[in-house]
Amino acid sequence: MKDGATLALAALGWILADESRAQRLLDLTGLTPDGLRAALDKPATHRAILDFLAAHEPDLIGAADALDVPPEDFIAARRELAR
Numbered sequence: 001m002k003d004g005a006t007l008a009l010a011a012l013g014w015i016l017a018d019e020s021r022a023q024r025l026l027d028l029t030g031l032t033p034d035g036l037r038a039a040l041d042k043p044a045t046h047r048a049i050l051d052f053l054a055a056h057e058p059d060l061i062g063a064a065d066a067l068d069v070p071p072e073d074f075i076a077a078r079r080e081l082a083r
Contacts, residue, residue, distance in 0.1 A: 002069070004077035008046035011053055011074065014063045021059065025052050043081055050078035 002010070016022045026032065029048045031039070039045040053060045053074050064071040 002073070002077075004050070004081040005043070005046050007069065007074060007077045008049040008081070009040070010067050010069075011063050012040075012049050014066050015049070015052070015059070025049070028052060028055075047078065047081045050074055050081065054078055 015025050026036070029052065031045075031048070036045070053063055060071050060074060063069075064074065
């Protein structure tokens with residue numbers, strides 16, 4: 001499994017590839033585009049990205065398929081970052 005930060009950033013790329021999904025991420029996290037850019041290196045941002053995927057199974061499965069990563073790896077990374 002990739003480390004949590006790397007996996008979260010890869011997932012973010014997938015999320016941002018779809019405008020409605022990207023907007024939903026911003027709406028649910030309260031981040032702005034500038035805020036997201038400024039916080040890309042923060043563990044809290046990585047957790048928010050993985051929380052976003054974990055909260056909506058279709059996105060979790062979609063990201064897993066697109067990134068060729070088992071869905072469980074996203075959940076494990078989320079737990080890793082929560083420590």
